[in-house]
Amino acid sequence: MDKLIIILTTLPDREAALRLARELVAQRLAACVTVLGDCTSIYRWKGAVENAAEVPVLIKTRAERYAEVEAAIRGLHPYELPEIAAVPVERGLEEYLQWVADETSISIR
Numbered sequence: 585m586d587k588l589i590i591i592l593t594t595l596p597d598r599e600a601a602l603r604l605a606r607e608l609v610a611q612r613l614a615a616c617v618t619v620l621g622d623c624t625s626i627y628r629w630k631g632a633v634e635n636a637a638e639v640p641v642l643i644k645t646r647a648e649r650y651a652e653v654e655a656a657i658r659g660l661h662p663y664e665l666p667e668i669a670a671v672p673v674e675r676g677l678e679e680y681l682q683w684v685a686d687e688t689s690i691s692i693r
Contacts, residue, residue, distance in 0.1 A: 589671060589673060592668075593643070598619065601641050607660060611656065613649055614645045615645065
């Protein structure tokens with residue numbers, strides 16, 4: 585089976601997060617995108633400590649689709665430097681993992 589990853593990103597509001605989620609699933613770049621609740625991020629940016637309300641997003645896909653997902657996030661993301669970090673899925677329910685692989689296949693079965 586293909587290696588699966590979860591890609592993490594944050595967006596400035598729910599509308600932007602939902603727009604990204606719909607686009608990734610529609611393009612079959614992600615099997616599922618989980619849009620989480622609002623949170624506060626505290627970070628250093630250009631020498632100053634900042635804080636911002638954000639909406640975290642979890643993107644489930646195959647590792648081989650990473651570059652395409654990254655490009656899609658960059659194209660839709662309003663931040664100058666968006667958080668984009670991929671975490672490998674080491675284990676999981678076999679049927680779920682197969683579903684993610686199937687849903688992110690380039691050709692539709």
